[in-house]
Amino acid sequence: MYPKKTHWTSDITTDLHGREVTLAGWVWELRDLGKVKFIVLRDREGFVQLTLKVGKTPEHVFRVFSELNREDVIVVKGVVETSKIAKRGVEVFPTDITILNKAKPLPLDIWSETPDLATRLKWRSIDLKRPRNLAVFSLASKILREIRETLYGERFVEVFTPKIIVTSTEGGAELFPVLYFERVAYLSQSPQLYKEQLTASLERVFEIGPAFRAEKHNTDYHLNEFISVDAEAAFMNYHDVMDILEKIMKRVVLVLSENVARLREVGLMPVVTELDKIPRVEYDEAIEKLGQLGYSVKWGDDFTVEMQKALMRFYGSVYFIIDFPASLRPFYTKRKENDRSESYDLIINGIEVASGATRIHKRDELEEEMRKRGLDPKLFESHLAVFDYGMPPHAGFGLGFNRLLTALLGLDNVRHATLYPRDRYRVEP
Amino acid sequence: MYPKKTHWTSDITTDLHGREVTLAGWVWELRDLGKVKFIVLRDREGFVQLTLKVGKTPEHVFRVFSELNREDVIVVKGVVETSKIAKRGVEVFPTDITILNKAKPLPLDIWSETPDLATRLKWRSIDLKRPRNLAVFSLASKILREIRETLYGERFVEVFTPKIIVTSTEGGAELFPVLYFERVAYLSQSPQLYKEQLTASLERVFEIGPAFRAEKHNTDYHLNEFISVDAEAAFMNYHDVMDILEKIMKRVVLVLSENVARLREVGLMPVVTELDKIPRVEYDEAIEKLGQLGYSVKWGDDFTVEMQKALMRFYGSVYFIIDFPASLRPFYTKRKENDRSESYDLIINGIEVASGATRIHKRDELEEEMRKRGLDPKLFESHLAVFDYGMPPHAGFGLGFNRLLTALLGLDNVRHATLYPRDRYRVEP
Structure with missing residues (x-):
């Protein structure tokens, strides 16, 4: 010994x-x-x-x-x-x-050079010995702890919903098929429908776990498997859950500020080290500001990362955009007057990190929104049925954890914030 | 409003x-x-x-x-x-x-009757309104918090490893195939190999997330998707990680004791409400005791739930069995003298809840153990390669969270401790 x-x-x-x-x-x-x-x-x-x-x-x-x-x-x-x-x-x-x-000479430099991303990911377990990676993933764990502690403090309970499912959450997104014994099932793209259903019993729930998207595009900000922080609360609206996200972000930023010294040693500088109130910018106002800046964007368009970065000069590096056009949001989003919706995105350093809304809690409204989007309510019958038996008003958010880390640390690729990334062309190690 | x-x-x-x-x-x-x-x-x-x-x-x-x-x-x-x-x-x-x-009359009784399990799972989101379920899943969240807080206290960092993988962890177990774009991949049965690799960088890691087993048998204690609590630590041996499991269990039992009143209201009584030292019973001794009780069991056999329940009269409702025959354990388990291994199971109320070991950290020993089990080291090359570049001695455990809850509350089926269970014949809701 x-x-x-x-x-x-x-x-x-x-x-x-x-x-x-x-x-x-x-x-x-x-x-x-x-x-x-x-x-x-x-x-x-x-x-x-x-x-x-x-x-x-x-x-x-x-x-x-x-x-x-x-x-x-x-x-x-x-x-x-x-x-x-x-x-x-x-x-x-x-x-x-x-x-x-004993160790053989390493297959990549972890001391002075930073090899290209492909080489680093090929030897990922070795690459993780790099001091910058040790700092990033130690910080990730601390951030997770703050997120959970904030939610526990707000009397949320942690849940786990199944990742093997039979139907799509959103109708639209592409799913990975799984051969489940004699049938075909799919990998869950989001716990959305389960967490909504759980508000009818556990009231305030959150889940932190993997989500899977079979999207073919391969960008710096997308992964095909990522960690999603999902929360949903009965008897709350979108402003209430933005308040909770704000509390989370304040604690997270505090952790960042406490770790500035170590991050600086490995060449990283957090984008935010102080956070008070997060501005809640109406979609209409954002469109107007972007127009002033010369962007050709019209009501009903979604924003690009570039536009979201441009808006930082007005609102700082952390802001919400609220009240999106209903047509831009999923079927379960509660509508408000003038084709707007009770919805929001959380933008950090130009990156959409979280997104949420008040949800529809009446079955007939939900069916109507499905039909408007060309979805067949019959395919969602088991979900809709739950709305017949005492569904409370509720609201929530989904937050991409890898993106959060990417945005907060100003990293240029979400793969730097993921231990073993999965993308269009990468399924190992 | x-x-x-x-x-x-x-x-x-x-x-x-x-x-x-x-x-x-x-x-x-x-x-x-x-x-x-x-x-x-x-x-x-x-x-x-x-x-x-x-x-x-x-x-x-x-x-x-x-x-x-x-x-x-x-x-x-x-x-x-x-x-x-x-x-x-x-x-x-x-x-x-x-x-x-408004609510329509419910499709099942949540007030006075307890319908059969199949009916309850069919209407699971409604069934979860049942006070017993609210108590069980609120408790589950509290237990998760204690597990994490214990591990943070021991300077573990929380990690997420991919669930879409290309090779089997153990060689033997059956995997669910996933159609990953143009290729076939699999759902991870355990983060075993990833967490071991991570001890070479992050030293002490844990993960709480889904694990998938395509096993065809359908028992009261097996699920095809379950929540696994995995921990792995560099510079520790199996007794060190048993010490950590013991600390976890003490905190968990404290939470149980604090919740006895509410559990009793819903007809549940925790199996343990006090815990001091957890006995570490050698496999050989367990075999001998079972012989005394008239069980026909010989050295090299695994134990059944019935035998593990029988051993409670000697060791109480929570005990470890240690030093299993090496042949009963996976290839990555460190051997000790006389064909034993530095391994253990944690048994609660007769149910195997966790299992762990000191792992092999030398590449040549690992290859030898693979060959002994008919596994081809070439198929594990990307895992083995990591052992060439400074792999520390390490040890860890995997704990089935749904089983833990089942055992602690004396439930008769792991499905009662799972929000939306997945089994051989059930993939919805």
Whole structure:
């Protein structure tokens, strides 16, 4: 048995001067200056310098040093000392090093170069050792925690709805077929209909899980499998759920601001580090502003990323667009006067990150909206039936988690915010 | 606009005597005693009695009462009063009631009878209004929160790995094929290989999400789509991860004990309400004990639910079985002396709820174990390659969330612990 890791690299501060610690991680860098030798050790949380000095460091540690290669897995016992030279003012003098596993020379550079995306994704599990990736995906986990804690605080319960389904949620979107024993089923594109149905029992529900879209286009902002944060609440309207999204975003931005130092170290700068009220911009006003800026866009059009970026000069990097034309939204969206709808998008750094609405809770209205969109209500009978037995008014949102991370960190491709992306041409690793 | 819900039924206590509240929910029961009329209002958290009294209650509220049916959706303004007669010592005198949606007579009884499982699952979204279901799935959410919080406390990060994959995790299990554009892919049966690979970068990871098994048998404890809680940690062995599972279970049992009153109201009694140390019973000892009890079981056999229930008389309702014969475990399980392995199952109320092990972290050992099981290492090349570049020793577990809930509540079928179950013959609703 090897000794247990007692500290992470980020725990090693000057406060620990003189203390014995056990670290475990990977050899990031080796430097041999003769009588002094250095190992930079990496773990998920960062780096620490191990210093070997002739006369101070035991002989057997030097022997281990001579066998080391980059990315070898080691466990190190040593004593923390403050240092005037070492990064972060602290170093560790090892008293024992054990090699737990050897590493061959890596198939891609994770130290100084950033290879092209295709190479990085091909060797994704190795690429994830890159400090920037460690920072991004550690942050992702913290953001998820804030999202859930906000929703728990608003008395939502977490649910899981099936991913193998028999009918389309929206009617339109393309689905991946699954061979389910003797029949064909499909992968769920969204928990939309299930979460709406659940408002009739659990009232406030959320789900964070995979969603699947068989869309053939291959863009920087689309994935064929992505993580969707879905929430739906009885007795709320679209402004109520925007209030909740606002609360979520405030907590998320707080986490971002707390992590600015680490993000900066890996060359990232969050797009937002402060957030007060998120403006709720009417669709009509957005159209007008875009007209002023010379965009040829008319009422009834959807916005492009470029237009959404252009609107930032008026509303900042985080804003809602509300009251979209009903014709632009799915059948379950509640209509308001003048062909508008009680709907909204959340735009961050020009990217549509979430979208939501008050939903229709009356069966006859729902059927009418289906027909307007050329959908046959008969195909949705099992969903519609639930509306006969006490469906409350409700509202909700769907938020693309990978996009949220992409937008917040100003990444240029959603694949950077996804551990193992799935797209038109990529289904492994 | 209707007024906003200010309180849940469970918030209505004698402390609120004299306060005006707004409640929203469903008509559970109507009683008309002439000059006094009662509405029992249900929401997710429970019930509250609304009392209408001639002379006290406004006329228009009586008119609304006369239109009400069970399961109609209403919002109620009223004043809380302590009561000697009403359940929980409190009632609400409504000053205004708005009907938000009407309900037809339900297609199944949610009040007094418990229809057969098939009927209940057919009308699942209606069946979920049943108080027992509201209690079970509210509890499920609380348990999920405890699981995550324990893992965050142990410095795990939450990850999402792809559900659309190209190769089998275990080699053996049956997979659902997916038509992924021009090729055939599969639904993931477990994040096993991904989570192991991630220990080489993020060190401690967990994922809670769907897993898919195309197994044809249809039992009370199997689903074809279920929620898997997966954790994996670098620099840990199987005892370390059992320690973490033990911490999780202690927090989960604490939540159970806090919810005993509500569970009892709906006829449920948790199997465990106190938990100290979880015994770690060696496989060999379990075999011996079962022999003493007259079971014909020999070294190398797996245990049945019946045997696991029998062992409860020695070890209580929660125990680990450890050190299984290597041949009973998957190829990635670390071997120990005498053909045993560093593996374990967590058994609750006789049901195998989780299973884990120290994993092999050396490529050559992994290949050897594959070959022993008739698996071709070439088919796992992209997985094996990761082991060349600094794979740390690691250990983990997979826990079936629906089974955990089933076992803890002593339910007789895992479908009771699943919102919309998927099995051999059921893919909707």
